[in-house]
Amino acid sequence: MTEVSEPSNRGADTETGIANTTAIQRIGAAEPLLVDLRPAGEVIPGLAEGDLLHAGPPLSGWTEACGALRGSIAGALVHWGNARDVAEAEALASSDDFRLLSANDHHALGTYAGVISRRTPVLVVENRAAGNQAFAALNEGRGKALRYGSNDAGTLARLAWLEGEFAEILGTAVRLSEGIDVFDILVQALHMGDDGHSRQKAASALFANEISSWVVEAGFGTKETARTLRFLADNEIFFLPLTMAAAKSAMESAEGIAGSTVVTCMAANGLRFGIKVSGLPGHWSTAPVPFIHGQYFRDYGPDDSSPVIGDSEIAETMGVGAFAMSGAPALARYVGGTPEEATRLSLEMYAISVAEHPRFKIPALSYRGTPLGIDARRVVEQGIEPVFNTGIAHRTPGIGQIGAGFGRAPLTCCSEALNAMQRRMHS
Amino acid sequence: MTEVSEPSNRGADTETGIANTTAIQRIGAAEPLLVDLRPAGEVIPGLAEGDLLHAGPPLSGWTEACGALRGSIAGALVHWGNARDVAEAEALASSDDFRLLSANDHHALGTYAGVISRRTPVLVVENRAAGNQAFAALNEGRGKALRYGSNDAGTLARLAWLEGEFAEILGTAVRLSEGIDVFDILVQALHMGDDGHSRQKAASALFANEISSWVVEAGFGTKETARTLRFLADNEIFFLPLTMAAAKSAMESAEGIAGSTVVTCMAANGLRFGIKVSGLPGHWSTAPVPFIHGQYFRDYGPDDSSPVIGDSEIAETMGVGAFAMSGAPALARYVGGTPEEATRLSLEMYAISVAEHPRFKIPALSYRGTPLGIDARRVVEQGIEPVFNTGIAHRTPGIGQIGAGFGRAPLTCCSEALNAMQRRMHS
Numbered sequence: 001m002t003e004v005s006e007p008s009n010r011g012a013d014t015e016t017g018i019a020n021t022t023a024i025q026r027i028g029a030a031e032p033l034l035v036d037l038r039p040a041g042e043v044i045p046g047l048a049e050g051d052l053l054h055a056g057p058p059l060s061g062w063t064e065a066c067g068a069l070r071g072s073i074a075g076a077l078v079h080w081g082n083a084r085d086v087a088e089a090e091a092l093a094s095s096d097d098f099r100l101l102s103a104n105d106h107h108a109l110g111t112y113a114g115v116i117s118r119r120t121p122v123l124v125v126e127n128r129a130a131g132n133q134a135f136a137a138l139n140e141g142r143g144k145a146l147r148y149g150s151n152d153a154g155t156l157a158r159l160a161w162l163e164g165e166f167a168e169i170l171g172t173a174v175r176l177s178e179g180i181d182v183f184d185i186l187v188q189a190l191h192m193g194d195d196g197h198s199r200q201k202a203a204s205a206l207f208a209n210e211i212s213s214w215v216v217e218a219g220f221g222t223k224e225t226a227r228t229l230r231f232l233a234d235n236e237i238f239f240l241p242l243t244m245a246a247a248k249s250a251m252e253s254a255e256g257i258a259g260s261t262v263v264t265c266m267a268a269n270g271l272r273f274g275i276k277v278s279g280l281p282g283h284w285s286t287a288p289v290p291f292i293h294g295q296y297f298r299d300y301g302p303d304d305s306s307p308v309i310g311d312s313e314i315a316e317t318m319g320v321g322a323f324a325m326s327g328a329p330a331l332a333r334y335v336g337g338t339p340e341e342a343t344r345l346s347l348e349m350y351a352i353s354v355a356e357h358p359r360f361k362i363p364a365l366s367y368r369g370t371p372l373g374i375d376a377r378r379v380v381e382q383g384i385e386p387v388f389n390t391g392i393a394h395r396t397p398g399i400g401q402i403g404a405g406f407g408r409a410p411l412t413c414c415s416e417a418l419n420a421m422q423r424r425m426h427s
Numbered sequence: 428m429t430e431v432s433e434p435s436n437r438g439a440d441t442e443t444g445i446a447n448t449t450a451i452q453r454i455g456a457a458e459p460l461l462v463d464l465r466p467a468g469e470v471i472p473g474l475a476e477g478d479l480l481h482a483g484p485p486l487s488g489w490t491e492a493c494g495a496l497r498g499s500i501a502g503a504l505v506h507w508g509n510a511r512d513v514a515e516a517e518a519l520a521s522s523d524d525f526r527l528l529s530a531n532d533h534h535a536l537g538t539y540a541g542v543i544s545r546r547t548p549v550l551v552v553e554n555r556a557a558g559n560q561a562f563a564a565l566n567e568g569r570g571k572a573l574r575y576g577s578n579d580a581g582t583l584a585r586l587a588w589l590e591g592e593f594a595e596i597l598g599t600a601v602r603l604s605e606g607i608d609v610f611d612i613l614v615q616a617l618h619m620g621d622d623g624h625s626r627q628k629a630a631s632a633l634f635a636n637e638i639s640s641w642v643v644e645a646g647f648g649t650k651e652t653a654r655t656l657r658f659l660a661d662n663e664i665f666f667l668p669l670t671m672a673a674a675k676s677a678m679e680s681a682e683g684i685a686g687s688t689v690v691t692c693m694a695a696n697g698l699r700f701g702i703k704v705s706g707l708p709g710h711w712s713t714a715p716v717p718f719i720h721g722q723y724f725r726d727y728g729p730d731d732s733s734p735v736i737g738d739s740e741i742a743e744t745m746g747v748g749a750f751a752m753s754g755a756p757a758l759a760r761y762v763g764g765t766p767e768e769a770t771r772l773s774l775e776m777y778a779i780s781v782a783e784h785p786r787f788k789i790p791a792l793s794y795r796g797t798p799l800g801i802d803a804r805r806v807v808e809q810g811i812e813p814v815f816n817t818g819i820a821h822r823t824p825g826i827g828q829i830g831a832g833f834g835r836a837p838l839t840c841c842s843e844a845l846n847a848m849q850r851r852m853h854s
Contacts, residue, residue, distance in 0.1 A: 191757040192629050193619040193790070202619050205632040209660035212639045213653040226640040233636035329754075329790035330618040339791055363620070363756035364766055364791065 007353040007371060010378065016279075019260035020354050023278045024373040027262075027318060028358045030250030031128040033179035034242055037138075037171035041118025044106055044135055052076075052117055053103035055110030055311040056269025057284040062094040066270030068113035068149035068306040071397030073098075075151025076115055079159055086151055086398070104267055105282070107252065108135040109244045109311035112391055113270070114147030121167040125182060125245035130253035136241035138162055138170075141234070143401065148393040149306070150400035162231075169228045173214035180210055182246035183359060185239070190320065190370070191363050195328040196243055197312060197321030198335060198389040198404055203239035208232035244311060247318040256281040261418065262354060263374040266317050266388065266409050270309035275413040277376050280424070285417040287410035290385075294392050294405030295336030304402055306393040313388040313409070319357045319370040322387040322406055323349045327362040335389055335406050345387050345406070346371075352378040352386065376414035385411050434780040434798055437805065443706075446687035447781050450705045451800040454689075454745060455785045457677030458555040460606035461669055464565075464598035468545025471533055471562055479503075479544055480530035482537030482738040483696025484711040489521040493697030495540035495576035495733040498824030500525075502578025503542055506586055513578055513825070531692055532709070534679065535562040536671045536738035539818055540697070541574030548594040552609060552672035557680035563668035565589055565597075568661070570828065575820040576733070577827035589658075596655045600641035607637055609673035610786060612666070617747065617797070618790050622755040623670055624739060624748030625762060625816040625831055630666035635659040671738060674745040683708040688845065689781060690801040693744050693815065693836050697736035702840040704803050707851065712844040714837035717812075721819050721832030722763030731829055733820040740815040740836070746784045746797040749814040749833055750776045754789040762816055762833050772814050772833070773798075779805040779813065803841035812838050 009024075011017040040047055047053070054069060065073065074089035077098075083089035092098070103110045108122065114137055116122060122135040137147075144150040146159055174180065185206045186194075192202035208229070215228055232238060251264045260278035267274055272286040289307045296302070315321035325331060326346040329339035337345075343364075349371040350356075356369030374386050385408035392403040436451075438444040467474055474480070481496060492500065501516035510516035519525070530537045535549065541564055543549060549562040564574075571577040573586055601607065612633045613621075619629035635656070642655055659665060678691045687705035694701055699713040716734045723729070742748035752758060753773040756766035764772075770791075776798040777783075783796030801813050812835035819830040 188628075191620055201615075202629060202632070205629070205636050208636050208639070209632050212635070212660060213657040216643060216649055216653040216656060219649065222643055222646065226643040229643060230640040233639060327756075332790070333794075339793060363759070366766060367760075 005347045005350045007350045007355050009354045010375070015259040016261055019257045019279065020262050020373065020375060022257050023254040023260045023262040024355050026130065026254040027250050027373060029129045030183070030253055032125045032182045032246035032249045033128055034123060034174055034182055035126045035179045036124035037121055037167055037174055038124060039118060040116050040120045040122045040135060043122065043124055044108055047106060047118055049118060050098050052098055052100050052115045053106055053108050053110060054100055054115050054269065055103060055112065055309050056267040057272055057274030057286050058102040058105070059100050059269050059271065061100055064271055065100070066307055066309060067395045067397045068393035069270050069309060071149030071151050072113040072146050073115055074397065075146045075156060076117065078151065079156050080117065080119055104265055104311060107133060107248065109248055109314060111137065111139065111241055111244065111312055112147045112310040113149050113393060121163050121171070123241055123245050125242065125249050127249035127253055132249055132252055134245040134248035134252060136245040138167065139235065139238050139241050142237055145400060148391065148401040149397050151398050165224055166228055166231060169215060169218055169220050169224060172218035173211050176217055177211065177214045180207065182242050185210070186243060186320065187359050190324055190327050190360055193328050193330050195321050195324050195331050195389060197315035198391070199328050199331040200239040200243065201236045203243065204236050207239050207242065240312065244314050247314040250318055251314060254278050261376045261421070263317055263376055266313040266386065267311045268308045268313070270307050273410055273413060275409060275417060277417045277421070279421055280417060283420060285413045285420065287412045290407045290410055292390060292392060292405045292407045293336060294403045295334060296392070296403035300394070300402035304394050306395045308390055308407055310390060312390065316386060316388040317374065319360055319372040322346065322389045324360065324362060324370045327364055335404050348384055349387065351382050352384050376417050379411060379414040380418060383411065385409055432774045432777045434777045434782050436781045437802070442686040443688055446684045446706065447689050447800065447802060449684050450681040450687045450689040451782050453557065453681040454677050454800060456556045457610070457680055459552045459609045459673035459676045460555055461550055461601055461609055462553045462606050463551035464548055464594055464601055465551060466545060467543050467547045467549045467562060470549065470551055471535055474533060474545055476545060477525050479525055479527050479542045480533055480535050480537060481527055481542050481696065482530060482539065482736050483694040484699055484701030484713050485529040485532070486527050486696050486698065488527055491698055492527070493734055493736060494822045494824045495820035496697050496736060498576030498578050499540040499573050500542055501824065502573045502583060503544065505578065506583050507544065507546055530738055531694055534560060534675065536668070536675055536741060538564065538566065538668055538671065538739055539574045539737040540576050540820060548590050548598070550668055550672050552669065552676050554676035554680055559676055559679055561672040561675035561679065563672040565594060566662065566665050566668050569664055572827060575818065575827040576824050578825050592651055593655055593658060596642060596645055596647050596651060599645040600638050603644055604638065604641045607634065609669050612637070613670060613747065614786050617751055617754050617787055620755050620757050622748050622751050622758050622816060624742035625818070626755050626758040627666040627670065628663045630670065631663050634666050634669065667739065671741050674741040677745055678741060681705050688803045688848070690744055690803055693740040693813065694738045695735045695740070697734050700837055700840060702836060702844060704844045704848070706848055707844060710847060712840045712847065714839045717834045717837055719817060719819060719832045719834045720763060721830045722761060723819070723830035727821070727829035731821050733822045735817055735834055737817060739817065743813060743815040744801065746787055746799040749773065749816045751787065751789060751797045754791055762831050775811055776814065778809050779811050803844050806838060806841040807845060810838065812836050
């Protein structure tokens, strides 16, 4: 291990150093519990009729939406009964009836191109340490999924069941459980080959185990109960939105600390990549979306791929995902690399981080904590861009996922954020 | 990696080489399915009233039984209603009413000091490739368990529920499922930090997931169903006897190949360690039990430990367990080592193996197959003893598990086996 792979809080006694210490303490102390599953309109403050929450920094409107996002929105409007078919839905989506808003600005997250309206059932995660909440939609499983822009009849039929029967049963089970500790599961999953982002196989299995007895006690029919458990057992990525909402609740608890250069959010909207830093709450620093190094499913390649979109990079922002790939050798192949490369990428991230995570540990690194608290200053100084994992959708609406890979958050986002902090201090 | 860490089939064209190729092909081709859960008397051929199947090579009788085995047998006799208390049970156990027999000689396995009688519900695993069956008792969970010699009221109450309500529900679920593919789960678990022996956390979670919908469809009451699922979700070692029975079914399919020096069984009875090789079906080669390098629970140490006992070394015999520790970094600490040491031990095993397993792969070693087919000749030539993982019980009956560790199968077992083969060829 080289010198640059050690985390450090540069100038720990300065205002920024003290602020960054506060930030990482809050992130490390977060205790997110899954406490409910409710229509977003009932739980997300200020979400109005016609509002559509999407991933990444704000878009100006439909004309800026990438293919996968258009496919997802059109499918959602058919799913909600706003339109009879995809063509009608696309016309409607571009009308004044609907408004695109950044999910991240509403304590919520869009998984890849998925959108949230008032009708969408969302997982409610509460950070017991800070008292704040964050929200994400249910995961539909791999393959043809609305969040990747798929919107054919099969996709919408599964979604109707997921947001209907399944959500009703799971919601009842979650309320009976009095809260599922998301980080308790994530801590274990990082010892079981998950990165906590693109690989959620262990966490999804542990969650399905933990909730299964409550699903039974929810008291629905045998068929419905068995169907619910089978979906949970078969969906290896189910835990992703739980990780995301939990990470969001942890990262938001570290927002708004004056002088802190810790990155609290990284996300993409299919056009721009954006970050937020703690000392500039509400301010997005953006740059054009970066290239994704991908592993494509049969028959597809880079030319087919959508520009990157999604809020799931909140995982890396909190120190898991690509930051924890040294514990996830089986993921390397899925995102197009080797275990050695994945470990090297992960280790590099210590060089831009303030500390090591107190709870997320990697057994293969002799229980070293994952890199915690990306310092925008160190990104710029070291010239090392934060790495993140991601799925890849087809660029054409309606097709769905075609691969998975990893990318780098543009360095210019961090330099823009530092400049904006400078301007604000001197204005 | 040094030269000795490459597997090889020495003299592949000789009678022994050809026989060893046949052996590893049968082991690699095994397709074990969990198909049933029944009282042993209904499924284990020739098991008579009063027969007690124990781990390892045969014991001459009660006087040879170690403390943990005595505790287990006494507890079992109370559990079955043969005796009113442990004292009465010990007297009874040494009488002519009961007969100690090696489980391995009856297609069955004893987990640590656990015993099987006609009344014990056993997991029935069928190797679809070869058509043979193998059997193991249910796992009670960690801590106070009869298989570690515990026999207090709490241990026996849990056992009564496990072999009563739980076994009835799980058995119904297994039959409804039409078979659970044990190796399909094990293959995945080796990518998720399990070694396939002492760490069964991923496999147990995946199994609980897969069976959960069948448990619901079994149609028992809400309370009983929820209790069954909760036990499965909480028992991180539940999958161990499934692995053992599956491995046994694979290894027995490779028994009796004339001239083969592949080890088909390794097991300990608390006094002697024994192996079988393919070319000598039914013949045990034994030596005094080896020392166990252990990690002890608080308040305990090596002086308290039972001499090693158990049939779970069938896992290593098939190429998992300590042979796959390079993929299980979180296990290293539990058995008293570091991830680096565990990897080194695992890699050493290639030097005494015929080949690499076609299905059991280690992502961290770039998907290298685990060491498959211990060649008794290579053990002797290289002077490298097969390593195995194990739990550790207290030497005094009634106390239970006090740690976990690893040991080495005595080299003299292998040299005795080779000598016996020579004798048989020249007789």
